[in-house]
Amino acid sequence: MNERKKLLEVKDLQTTFFTDSGEIPAVDHVDFYVREGEVLGIVGESGCGKSVTSLSIMQLVPSPPGKITGGEILFEGQDLLKKTEKEMREIRGNDVAMIFQEPMTSLNPLFTIGNQMSEAISLHQKKWSKKQIKERATEMLKLVGLPRSEEIMKEYPHQLSGGMRQRVMIAMALVCDPKVLIADEPTTALDVTIQAQILKLMRELNERMNTAILLITHDLGVVAETCERVVVMYSGQVIEEAPTKVIFENPCHPYTRGLIQSVPDMRNKKDRLYSIPGNVPKPGSIEQGCRFAARCESAFSRCRVETPELYRNSENHQTRCFLYDEQQGVTSANEQTTTRS
Amino acid sequence: SGGDDKEGNGDKDKDAADKGGSENKTLVFGRGGDSTSLDPSRVTEGETFKVTANLFETLLNFGEQDTTVQPGLAKEYDTSEDGLTYTFQLEEGVKFHDGTDFNAEAVVKNFERWANGDADTFPYYNSMFGGFKDDEDHVIESVKADGESTVIITLKRPQAPFLKNLAMSMFAISSPEAFEKGDDEYERNPVGTGPFKFVEWKPNETITIEKNEEYWQEGLPKLDRVIFQAIPDNSARLNALLSGEIDLADGINPADGAKIEDNDALQLFERPSMNVGYLGLTVTREPFDKKEVRQAMNYAIDKQSIIDSFFEGRAEVAKNAMPSSISGYNDEVEAYAYDPEKAKELLKEAGLEDGFEMELWAMPVPRPYMPDGTKVAEAIQSNLADVGIKAKIVSYEWATYLDKASKGEADAFMLGWTGDNGDADNFLYVLLDEDNIGSNNYTYFKNDETHKLFLEAQTEVDEDKRIELYKQAQEILHEEAPWVPLAHSIPLLGGAKELTGFVPHPTGSDLLSNVEFK
Amino acid sequence: MNKPLLEVEGLKKYFPIRKGLIGKTVGHIKAIDDITFHVNEGETLGIVGESGCGKSTTGRTIMQLLEPTEGVVEFQGKDLTKLSATEIRSVRRDIQMVFQDPYASLNPRHTIGKILEEPLIVHGGGSAKDRRKKVVEFLKIVGLSEYHAKRYPHQFSGGQRQRIGIARALMTNPKLIIADEPVSALDVSIQAQVLNLMQDLQKEFHLTYIFIAHDLGVVRHISDRVAVMYLGKIVEITESEELYANPLHPYTQALLSAVPVPDPNYKKEQIIIEGDMPSPANPPSGCAFHTRCPFKMDVCTKITPVLAEEKTGHSVACHLYTVEGNDDIERKKQLEGSV
């Protein structure tokens, strides 16, 4: 499994919003990678920088006020940040495609589905005839499980339900056989039954077409069901990264642990939920120390002064917590274990 | 034409005409408003006559620059001793524009048409000849043709200004053939005997008339076409003149007179004054019911300064209710001098040593006799303040203004009058006699002596006696002072330098048959 | 438990669809269509269902914020649908609401102090000083501080705003609180805080909750009994333990299986139902769920199943459990096998 090539690699990415009320480092030195054919999940609470990360990859960060201020985004070894806008256009939708959280507003309400599908194709298949384009679009709609695809081509977004629209979005993203599909909370706005349909579809497409998927979500359940590997973000930073099973079986970062415990479980009723005190800080609002320190039960003095790095605590598991800092970590890790249990 | 015409660059004919200068035979005459009708007998408004004076002719004409009676379509005329019978010898061989003959029959038909009308169709006929056929006051007994070219008009009683009336533009002779098709139809398709024929009317824009090739006066008219263009705004009209889009513009602001004089491509024309601008004092309202107060007003206002500033000196200081050019003008009347002290004294006499408050009504629209009512009002206001009278300037929209003023609602109001036929009666009686209270006598001034004098003068055929009567009346009016006569303004026109033969007429309707471009 | 605090019977709310020149009614959106349930004193009734199934309408109709089309809402023995506007206003001191979007439900131009004081003013709660004291007291109860009273809603985080919303609902000492998706706008870590707070308050103040949500995990966690709604109707209602352990209605089953479980090792059988919920303006004939039901029978398209007690305290509206549906016994057996 590890043999697979890294298809997309984000290195030390920084994206900052320059607003009236100051600079917001929404993405703050973020590193991760996606392998060929892999489904990578990024989880984190609202405002932690998930969307900005994905938009940075596409270089679609609203500018002004946003700006990518540092780092590299390597796609098949080439730095996307060094490409011109024209070269980026060739990549967008062709090699790297994206779908968004809101199926209701992500389609242009004034153009037919067919029109929007065809646009996506014709931008990258310049030699195709109209007929070819139309056939391809219809075929893709069928592939994502939309019945009556011929008719849907002629319809407008508002005539479709949320689930159907999200399928159209997926079809549109996949229409040029992208190597990576970035899905930013693709099911958050949908009902559970519809979410189940969409997630199933994405899993199937991943298997069938071997498209790598970067699945962004805040729902741990979705991650558990869909992803191979998980990146956990908190306040603009990656705080933990590991294969899905590892994360759920052995969450290391206190935040990840808290997060997993605070979800009410449908299978068994707990008397009282575990809750992490306080709120998710806005990126940039904490200037010193670990960003989670204020909410962390295991925090110690160093946490409030120094900023932790991502420490590798096993071959495929990294954690941004001093508890896992090799130099001094072991003792505090033990200390921590005792306090917790 | 004047200035270099920038438009129609692609139009070769016109370019040629422009460059040749003398070959330009089209005159564009810019004016403030559009005509309401082209049938002069039906309207009272001057813009119509400006056009119709060139389409039609009257039995008698005014002098070139005055209101003396001259032959017109009638080459000779004769008055009986008792002033009741008039015999007119008509020009022969004259044809209407529609090809029908002009003759005594046609004249009779015109008079019949008017006499059978009513006050709102032929308003001037009504006011000039005392009503219509069956009315008691109707002056005209009969109009008869005597052969092809003799017309005899008999009156019921002498009317002194009768011949002058006949020279007025509204009593122009139309082709009976044409007007018999219907009054309303005729208004848009006028047919006269004049030097020009009607071509086209674009409402609120232009009226075009062209040369009448068959015109009976040899060599006239000199122009091929005249276009009357309505440009409501005075400044805009001046601009159009400056840029050469129009060749002749009336209603030039006094302030712009000098500019035209200084411009090498333009010339300034002065229209002989036949008007009066005045400040009327409503004698039924306190404190203007007191003669002293009215006189004080006369002393308080610095007419000369007003004329210098707002008429740019292009007006004559008024001391009587009519201009000096009109026969009967009393030059012996001694004008009230500008004397604030005297005014104060008079106010004191009237028991108003502390002054008083009043409304001063200012005209909202420019008129030839008063180019800028509000500004003159401001000047008057300042004069009055000097003698302790606090005047508040009030203005209404024009029709309201007239309406309210005629109801006697104003303390003091600015107004004026342009003569119709250059007769003293048309000023003094119309404006200051009790018969016209509620109509043109806005001051409600009433005086038995003047009333008697006016009525007597109306039927007095002996010119010298008439003049004497009017002179007497003016003395009384001066003493009673229902007005502060302000000015007899000289209306200005501007034209291209090349323009010759244009002689502005005091009535405001100019005959253009002698006009040409040098 | 004794007498129910609230009894809803045959409640309907139809929204007219107007059309044409004079706004003629050409049809109805049957937002809720003949629902019957009760809430006992001190318990929490959860209402779950997909978006648009009529959960909020139910809440609002009970509150008389919407005039019911038909039916009885009996609160403490009084039928609220028969009360005058003034009487209803005074009943509202006993029934309060907590809203889904904590930001939208707070007037952005009022301070928190004013927002919390308002219910007291409306219901004549003492002098200005007393009121202020009470405001501070309740701020502390929901975990905020006195100085927060001077602040404005936009200066708070989502979780804090929802606490303010809860505090406002508590100000008049209500008996029943209808919470319309109070945590669905919140992040998981915050959601846990608010759920805990609500549970604590319930114990402390002997509150009764109607807790509306679409997250089955949350509902399970907080409710004693759960009603599942589909297209304006209650399709199943029972104790929450029972529902999760033994769902009877195919829709409930599908719903439960669709919820992703945060455990990569947990393998469950997924019943993925196809298609979307039909429009309440034009509901399918018979059982509203038949268009998506994996166990559809002929009878389902014709006869509307009624909510009936299948086991003690477990009611379901499905032909699998009706006389009409019993004909196809084999099918039923098949079903039993699969559960």
Added chain:
Amino acid sequence: MFNYTIKRLLQLIPVLLGMTFLVFMLIRAIPGNPAQVILGQQATKEAVEALTIKLGLDQPWYTQYFSYLGGILKGDLGESMRTRLPVADEIWPYLAATLELALFAMIIAVVVGINAGIISAWFQNSWFDYSAMVLALVGVSMPIFWLGLMGQWAFAIELQWLPTTGRENVRDPVSAITNLYIIDTLIQGRFDQLWVVIKHLILPGLALATIPMAIIARMTRSSMLEVMRSDYIRTARAKGQKMFWVVYKHALKNAIIPVLTIIGLQIGLLLGGAILTETIFAWPGIGRYIYDAINFRDYPVIQSGILIVAFIFVMINLIVDLLYGLIDPRIKYD
């Protein structure tokens, strides 16, 4: 759509009726007797009285109102008291003159305004954006008559590039067919005249276009900015679409609806509200026509003139509303 149109047209009836009533009462509240005004200062009392009766102005107001209303229902707009011509015959040349000017101005305003707005939004906070928006603000801050007079002075008198007043070269008049001179000259193939007509349109057109242009530019900009932030724009960009097409295809179509509303309203305003421009440029238009009619108390002209302007105004807005439906498939009319 058809039903909707009918419905809207029916809804117009009370508005237009109310309009006639309002106008009717309003103008009769203005002191001044039309008969006196028509006959002028020189007229005698009897003449005025005779005309008052002839015009029916001595009747009680309701008789007058209902007889006017009856006429309207029969399609008779009345007869001008002053010129004695049926308003219906008389009004078209004025209306045409204004239509031509207003449309010319609106075309300038729309083309320049929309594009300036788009570019400003596209390059938000650029120097273009700033200068365009400051210009737009200056544009709406200028008294229009002042601008007109200054323009006349600069371009017609000092520079002599353009004619000062009027619609045509009066020495070489356009023969009116439709009274829309651009069309008339085209029909007649008089391209030399067409050029002259256009030259006459430029100054008053620009004076008139300034405010709508500024308003449209600002509206387009803010509408575009809002649209540009929306998800589907992001989607379009994520497909790899060129920014130009994202802006001009995806964003513009979505942003145009509020702009259309403004355009509709502005055309309406220009139709009746161009009095000052029409005065300054001696444009024989309907605003001036009605204004003069107010001064002359020409009741039928005022009533019918305003009614027609109002009718066109509401019709334009109806058309704009129907256009929404063509642009936005979500809007259904039934």
Added chain:
Amino acid sequence: MSEFTPKVDGVVEAELEKTTGPWREAWVGFRKSKVAVVGAVIVIFFILLALFGPLVTKEGINEQLMTDRLQPPSSEYWFGTDDFGRDIFSRIIHGARISLSVGFFSVVGSIVVGSFLGIIAGYYGRWIDTIISRIFDIMLAFPSILLAIAIVSVLGPSLRNALIAIAIINVPNFGRLIRSKVLSIKEDEYITAAKAIGMKDFRILFSHILPNSMAPVIVQGTLAIATAILEAAALGFLGLGAEAPYPEWGKMLADSKDYLQNAPWTMIFPGLAIMLTVLGFNLMGDGLRDALDPKMKS
């Protein structure tokens, strides 16, 4: 029960912003916008001019000095003199008072009447809404300048009547704005919340709906002052505005129209005064819009 302290899980104080109300916040936002500040500075400048200017200028703005007619700008007459020999500079300063009061009071008038009608229409709906909305429709379909002319003609031309006419023609604009605002706020959740605590309609209207609909009204009001000043100038230009000798700017323009070529200063300065004032209000209105009404932010 005051004993009760729930185990509210150790609240960590989020970074709360300073105690700022929405209005204060708007003010902060307003201050940040350069354009808005420039606008405000202009407006304040003119307001100060209107308040105190007359105290420092030459006395007797109406005093005529015919010997000094139409003097070009000089050290004695900064902006030159008009055709009465009056100091244009002093007149413009006095005119500020007139233009600002016309703008301000006419807009306040339309806001009061418009808000009243708009609230009634929006909140009570049904037939009363239909009637009021139709009246607005009628007034809006009426070309506004013609309506103003007609109203002034009825009342007689004067400054006060011009003010009234301008106020009347702007009523439907505010009425509609308020109506639509009320309609949308009526659906807001905090209104439902207010109803749910048992609040009376009247109180909801005045304590919730009205304050929340004010922001756009203030924005619109500022912009409307700008338009009102222009409208007053237009009426003044048509001779339907201020009575002589008030130094109303539009009237000053109209009065000096004839001197455009010989004495351009008589036209340029009043024109600039109008433009600057109006520009100031427009800039300020824009800034206010951004600060008060983030949804309309551009």
